Amino acid sequence: MKIKGKFISNWDNDIEISTKAELNTKTGEVISESLEVVGLDILNEEIFIADDEEIAETYIICEECHEYILKIEILEGVGKQLYEHYHCMNPDCDNSSGELPELLFTK
């Protein structure tokens, strides 16, 4: 399924840049209109927000390849303790970690 939304990048100094984008929920690929960024150095985070309010979902975009979303899974660890794990959905990208980006904690 493809859903329309916005690709939002959050930069240093609280600058936010938003462009139209489309997310393929099956592959995790985000296709956005190319944006030209001038004079900004530090990228804090990139997210995709669906236009459809019923979906109302925020997806975190991979900070390595900037083209795919991170897939988040709840896994069971030692002592049946649940923990969150994420990995990039791009098969050519090996961004994977047990730690979630800060965004989810502030939500």
Ligand SMILES: [Zn+2]
């Ligand atoms: Zn990636």
